[in-house]
Amino acid sequence: MGDVDSSPVDADPDPDPGRIARTPEPPYTAVIFTSLHSGNADGYARMATRMFRLASEQPGYLGHESVSEREAGITVSYWTDHTTAAAWKQVAEHLVAQQRGQDVWYADYAVRIATVERDYTRADSVTSNTGASGGNQG
Amino acid sequence: MGDVDSSPVDADPDPDPGRIARTPEPPYTAVIFTSLHSGNADGYARMATRMFRLASEQPGYLGHESVSEREAGITVSYWTDHTTAAAWKQVAEHLVAQQRGQDVWYADYAVRIATVERDYTRADSVTSNTGASGGNQG
Numbered sequence: 001m002g003d004v005d006s007s008p009v010d011a012d013p014d015p016d017p018g019r020i021a022r023t024p025e026p027p028y029t030a031v032i033f034t035s036l037h038s039g040n041a042d043g044y045a046r047m048a049t050r051m052f053r054l055a056s057e058q059p060g061y062l063g064h065e066s067v068s069e070r071e072a073g074i075t076v077s078y079w080t081d082h083t084t085a086a087a088w089k090q091v092a093e094h095l096v097a098q099q100r101g102q103d104v105w106y107a108d109y110a111v112r113i114a115t116v117e118r119d120y121t122r123a124d125s126v127t128s129n130t131g132a133s134g135g136n137q138g
Numbered sequence: 139m140g141d142v143d144s145s146p147v148d149a150d151p152d153p154d155p156g157r158i159a160r161t162p163e164p165p166y167t168a169v170i171f172t173s174l175h176s177g178n179a180d181g182y183a184r185m186a187t188r189m190f191r192l193a194s195e196q197p198g199y200l201g202h203e204s205v206s207e208r209e210a211g212i213t214v215s216y217w218t219d220h221t222t223a224a225a226w227k228q229v230a231e232h233l234v235a236q237q238r239g240q241d242v243w244y245a246d247y248a249v250r251i252a253t254v255e256r257d258y259t260r261a262d263s264v265t266s267n268t269g270a271s272g273g274n275q276g
Contacts, residue, residue, distance in 0.1 A: 019210060020246055026250075036158060066212075067172075072157060076172070102264060108260050108261075110257060110259045112254045112256070113255055114255060116250045116251070117251055121246065122246050123246075125236075
């Protein structure tokens with residue numbers, strides 16, 4: 001390992017891409033996007049970076065989490081409500097990316113629009129486990 | 139359980155682990171589990187395989203999707219309702235796995251319990267795009 005990984009290509013503009021989103025108290029909207037990759041990833045990484053940045057500029061955007069394997073990926077984006085999530089779907093540049101996704105990158109995908117009603121983190125669990133058992137079961 | 143668990147290493151019992159779940163018409167419950175890996179994966183793969191199998195035997199289980207990178211993972215499990223999802227959280231063997239996850243495998247994680255109100259797949263989008271535009275915006 002040299003000094004740092006000053007990776008020339010992936011100058012990632014997002015300091016924390018796809019890690020755990022810091023969302024507010026529920027309720028809020030989650031859009032769960034599960035995809036099977038076609039095997040043709042030409043231009044995909046560039047588009048993904050661009051779309052995450054564009055999404056983050058939209059009204060109602062709360063954050064996103066994204067994990068990808070060779071064959072499949074899951075991206076969850078969080079929004080204040082269904083209206084802002086739906087508005088993002090209609091943003092012009094995003095429409096183009098969706099169409100290209102359909103045509104080129106994805107063998108299949110599913111989109112699920114959901115209302116998050118409860119959430120907790122590792123820190124919450126550790127706290128609840130040291131206190132009363134049963135924890136934050138809602 | 140008789141002489142199960144004879145799987146020495148990765149004799150994957152799940153023919154389609156973590157691909158796109160075939161869920162029924164909404165509404166149903168999604169449990170979104172996002173994790174940051176600690177770097178210690180000892181026993182993790184075995185536990186994960188075992189937990190997916192055990193989950194699939196629980197009342198109300200509809201399917202799951204799971205994608206993992208070196209540093210992070212997202213698993214979404216689908217349930218008929220919040221009650222069956224909460225019951226799974228309390229299954230004894232799962233509790234042990236959760237505790238071990240907290241102690242060993244995960245640097246951090248978030249769990250979000252959500253109601254899926256709308257969903258569509260690639261096939262739906264292709265259909266709607268060839269028909270009227272605007273599609274299944276809900």
